[in-house]
Amino acid sequence: MLFTPIKIGNLEIPNRVVVAPMCQYSAVDGVMTDWHTQHLMQLGYSGAGLVMIEATAVERVGRITHHCAGLYNEFCAKSLKEIFERAKAVASPNTSFGIQLSHAGRKASSQRPWEGRKSLKDEEDPWPTFSASSIPFDDDWHTPHSMSKNDMDRIKKKFVEAAIMSLQIGFDLIEIHGTHGYLLHQFLSNISNKRSDEYGGSLENRMRFPLEVFGAVKEAVPEGFPLGMRITGTEWEKEGINENEAITFAQKLQQIGCHYLCVSSGGNTPNPKIPIGPHYQVHLAKMMKENTDMVIRTVGMITEPTKANDIIVNQDADMIAIARAFLSNPRWVWDAARTLQYDILVPPQYARRF
Ligand SMILES: Cc1cc2nc3c(=O)[nH]c(=O)nc-3n(C[C@H](O)[C@H](O)[C@H](O)COP(=O)(O)O)c2cc1C
DSSP, X not given: OTTSOEEETTEEESSSEEEOOOOOOOOBTTBOOHHHHHHHHHHHTSOOSEXXXXXXESSGGGOSSTTOOBXXXXXXXXXXXXXXXXXXXXXXXXXXXXXXXXXXXXXXXXXXXXXXXXXXXXXXXXXXXEESSSOOSSTTSXXXXXXXXXXXXXXXXXXXXXXXXXXHHTXXXXXXXXXXXXXXXXXXXXXXXXXXXXXXXXXXXXXXHHHHHHHHHHHHSOTTOOEEEEEESOOSSTTSOOHHHHHHHHHHHHHTTOOEEEEEOXXXXXXXXXXXXXXXXXXXXXHHHHHOOSEEEEESSOOOHHHHHHHHHTTSOSEEEESHHHHHOTTHHHHHHHHTTOOOOOOGGGTTOO
């Protein structure tokens, strides 16, 4: 089952394994570098059906760190196109490439994970951040500007412009980043959104901006072009987005033409109590499969090929995404194919591997 094709919108993907989007924190002013070239080239021929490009900021102040990739000017677009074409040139047959478009909101202007993952200090060239409300992510984090209607219009436009550039570069699929505590998640969550206008308060109001962004991108891409969102199944907090809110949001996305969801969780609060363990988010994907008709992808500590295959066989999800296991073993798919006795094409140069 892991190796059966699947359709998202008008795109046929050769198997159900996805390289999850992974920030490399290695760009210079939004522009990708040699690190990305090698990273995406090796993942391109990994045999995964879909390779997701990392969270890519739609405006400069929407980057998480000084080193995050962006798609907000011609320099970003040029480097991304060159690297994408190199990765595509050596990629496995029919492997698709998708891009995740993102805005970090109040979690922008922070340090790379290996530098501490905190808000940038005065001497680290911080920048002003934006969010639904002026509520910092944690103590000692920047207090974001509560976004005006003009800010919302600007950011919506930036998502659309980045989507158009993604089409021009040739990406096969676009994913809007709606989780892990970044801007659209901040609007959706009662924890970070305390607005008193039509964008805050009720769930209907909190969903408004994320849905407007999705709708604007949807209008900008051709009919049938695969478009999805990474969403929050739960915030693992009493006051936060719970399963019921997540389902309502997912159903609204479906109504406005969303083709697929990747169901993740958490990220909007500093210390949520997440029961981390193998397959800890699969139940959230299953819940979405039971309540929507979109293609549903699951993610989170999926490492064993046989168990990954069971997720598809049991119809808990339609696709699986893997992040960290691909970092330690970019050949995960080849090994999984061997375990599951499926004959996968590997580059002939490497056919004599053990
Ligand atoms: C180095 C690294 C970078 C990540 N960057 C992103 C990102 O750009 N966008 C995103 O939605 N998730 C990101 N994540 C989360 C992963 O996509 C994934 O959801 C998470 O790691 C759980 O999957 P895993 O257990 O297979 O690693 C990142 C994770 C890692 C380890």
